[in-house]
Amino acid sequence: MGFVDLKDKRFGRLVVVEKLDIRKQRRVVWRCKCDCGNYVDVMSTYLTTGQTKSCGCLKxxxxxxxxxxxxxxxxxxxxxxxxxxxxxxxxxxxxxxxxxxxxxxxxxxxxxxxxxxxxxxxxxxxxxxxxxxxxxxxxxxxxxxxxxxxxxxxxx
Ligand SMILES: [Zn+2]
Structure with missing residues (x-):
């Protein structure tokens, strides 16, 4: 099963740190570090579609x-x-x-x-x-x- 490797990629304020072993709705979940210092776990789609750009601090x-x-x-x-x-x-x-x-x-x-x-x-x-x-x-x-x-x- 292939997936897009997002490691080290930046999405808004988030930089992808690592792929998690868990899946949400059968999708890959990534641990990301926000510029503000918080960590947040985000599904691939939210990152690639630009829906999630921060740990929530942006909002x-x-x-x-x-x-x-x-x-x-x-x-x-x-x-x-x-x-x-x-x-x-x-x-x-x-x-x-x-x-x-x-x-x-x-x-x-x-x-x-x-x-x-x-x-x-x-x-x-x-x-x-x-x-x-x-x-x-x-x-x-x-x-x-x-x-x-x-x-x-x-x-x-
Ligand atoms: Zn943040």
Missing amino acids: KEKERKNLRESYDNKRVDGVVKPLYKGQEPRKDSSTGFRGVAKYYTRKSKELRYRAWITVKGKKYYKSGFKTAEDAYYNGRLKLEELHLPKEDKNEP
């Missing part, structure tokens, strides 16, 4: 950067935070929760709830909730946490 950095950018944006033109802050779910939407909409799954036509939020013209979604309440507390509120600029807190 984390991006998220951090996005967070910082949204914070910087706030300083420039600002989101009207009081619009969202401390509001209990309103009962005037079809689901009874602000920022929560019903939908049906494409194949099985099951009822699901999707949380959404619009921040400065951009829409963000979280889907797949089974109840409107779940979508509000685990979707909408998470989205607010993620996408609304953080307030400066002066805690004692």
Whole structure:
């Protein structure tokens, strides 16, 4: 059984160190060393297709950067935070929760709830909730946490 030898090859931040004896989904798994110093085991396909380019640190950095950018944006033109802050779910939407909409799954036509939020013209979604309440507390509120600029807190 042949396989492509990826040893010593570089994929983004990862350099392939060695082939492991284990297989995942009958594929070869490689131990890679990330530029940040972490080791991570990755299947060949993820490396060759470029799906995996780091131990995960790349993604984390991006998220951090996005967070910082949204914070910087706030300083420039600002989101009207009081619009969202401390509001209990309103009962005037079809689901009874602000920022929560019903939908049906494409194949099985099951009822699901999707949380959404619009921040400065951009829409963000979280889907797949089974109840409107779940979508509000685990979707909408998470989205607010993620996408609304953080307030400066002066805690004692
Ligand atoms: Zn890394």
